[in-house]
Amino acid sequence: MTTCIALIVAGGTGQRFGAERPKQYLDLAGKPILRRTVEAFLRHPLVTGVQVVIDPAWRDLYDAAVAGLDLPEPVTGGATRQDSVRNGLEALAARGGCGRVLIHDAARPLIDAATIAAVVAALDGTPGAIAAVPVADTLKRGRDGTVAATVDRESLWRAQTPQGFRFPEILAAHRSAAGLALTDDAAVAERAGLAVALVPANEENFKVTTPDDLTRATRAVLSTLGDVRTGTGFDVHRFTEGDFVTLCGLRVPHSHGLEGHSDADVGLHALTDAILGALAAGDIGSHFPPSDPQWRGADSATFLRHAAGLVAERGGVIAHTDVTIICERPKVGPHREAMAARIAEILGIAPDRVSVKATTTERLGFTGRGEGIAAQAVATIRLPG
Structure with missing residues (x-):
């Protein structure tokens, strides 16, 4: 040709x-x-x-x-x-x-x-x-x-x-x-x-x-994008030794790290699952098995880009994403705008289509005891149909 x-x-x-x-x-x-x-x-x-x-x-x-x-x-x-x-x-x-x-x-x-x-x-x-x-x-x-x-x-x-x-x-x-x-x-x-x-x-x-x-x-x-879908995601990682955690694509200084096969980014993991859920395309583990050594220490942006790519392959768009980080420490507030900007960059969408927020469990449960961090996410996509 x-x-x-x-x-x-x-x-x-x-x-x-x-x-x-x-x-x-x-x-x-x-x-x-x-x-x-x-x-x-x-x-x-x-x-x-x-x-x-x-x-x-x-x-x-x-x-x-x-x-x-x-x-x-x-x-x-x-x-x-x-x-x-x-x-x-x-x-x-x-x-x-x-x-x-x-x-x-x-x-x-x-x-x-x-x-x-x-x-x-x-x-x-x-x-x-x-x-x-x-x-x-x-x-x-x-x-x-x-x-x-x-x-x-x-x-x-x-x-x-x-x-x-x-x-x-x-x-x-x-x-x-x-x-x-x-x-x-x-x-x-x-x-x-x-x-x-x-x-x-x-x-x-x-x-x-x-x-x-x-x-x-x-x-x-x-x-042309009349098929509106919503997916949810949830992820948890426990604390381990370290001096930073990776949250929504950013390194945030902290007294501990997060334990996980990849970079343990709970925010991006939850959001990846939310997008995959909206597509009815399985979960993050089915696309990136934790048993596969190539994903050890991997940047979770790779997982999120993959999910976004699947939406694009279907001719769709990501209309909105919402991520909630659940922990006592570190404080997410000072990093929220940068986190949202990083997610928008990874997904290739406008920053005003990304929400990042944080909450605590009032010292109840494993996050309240400072044993780890959880995240939940919602993604809305539009597909042809």
């Missing part, structure tokens, strides 16, 4: 959106917009790899958005989108290039598999092809706030992405267009004399530009 790389352009700042961060890092129904876009291409059978172009000033948000995905090091973008695309193409060329490249906006997270396949297929007969939608509305040319003329909409199309090209041709075209201000990659190709086919796409492949667009995209995603 000819190699086909999806080049995701995510270097913009999203000033028109007006958020505190670039729009590609905002939450869309439980996942960052960028992650949804990347996953759409990663799971497509005709796409052999994904390369993302970013503004390094937002590298921490990028890392959180794509945590756990199999991606190469991101490419640094340029001053304009055209510069960013060229940087991405040059990075691919430095690694030996590819047969075909699909250039796609990070802020178009609702791209469907059929459109991707149609753009790729069109490249069998032409050096370029773009997803596009025929103009259906009557068009008016305005002057000083009034209608100056009606524009013939016949043969007019609204360009979308992905815009696909045979790699050597589009690389050469971008190199020759450096310094020019062209509106999209098809315009770069046209300037170089390359034929570009129009591939009918779908209206849902719109670009998230305003808060209203994000609301529309959220409705579109949730409308």
Whole structure:
């Protein structure tokens, strides 16, 4: 199969959106917009790899958005989108290039598999092809706030992405267009004399530009995820010798450690079981048997990522998680925000979809006597159906 790389352009700042961060890092129904876009291409059978172009000033948000995905090091973008695309193409060329490249906006997270396949297929007969939608509305040319003329909409199309090209041709075209201000990659190709086919796409492949667009995209995603499920989890570990405990992915200083086959993170263990329970997919022990020596001392983030991956494989999202730590000591309060942030990072969801809290048993029972720590968790997921 000819190699086909999806080049995701995510270097913009999203000033028109007006958020505190670039729009590609905002939450869309439980996942960052960028992650949804990347996953759409990663799971497509005709796409052999994904390369993302970013503004390094937002590298921490990028890392959180794509945590756990199999991606190469991101490419640094340029001053304009055209510069960013060229940087991405040059990075691919430095690694030996590819047969075909699909250039796609990070802020178009609702791209469907059929459109991707149609753009790729069109490249069998032409050096370029773009997803596009025929103009259906009557068009008016305005002057000083009034209608100056009606524009013939016949043969007019609204360009979308992905815009696909045979790699050597589009690389050469971008190199020759450096310094020019062209509106999209098809315009770069046209300037170089390359034929570009129009591939009918779908209206849902719109670009998230305003808060209203994000609301529309959220409705579109949730409308496909009607199977809402809830799972619970519970875990206990006794104290042993040591000077820290691992709770919800963080090392917390303490007079004792926790005994367990892995890192004994009761919070992540309970949450992993909650997600597996919502999927009716067994428990943590059936996926990571304590009798298996490879899991001795393992980071429990591995277990939680696995559970989240199973949700993603089903085409679902993790809507919310709630973890309660039960102990007398150590105090969880000072670490709650960092714990929630760590869980959100592992799961690839927004921090406001993660709750971490703590309670005691008023000195009753084994936790009250300071013999160990318990945790319980609830996870809500949404699956197609």
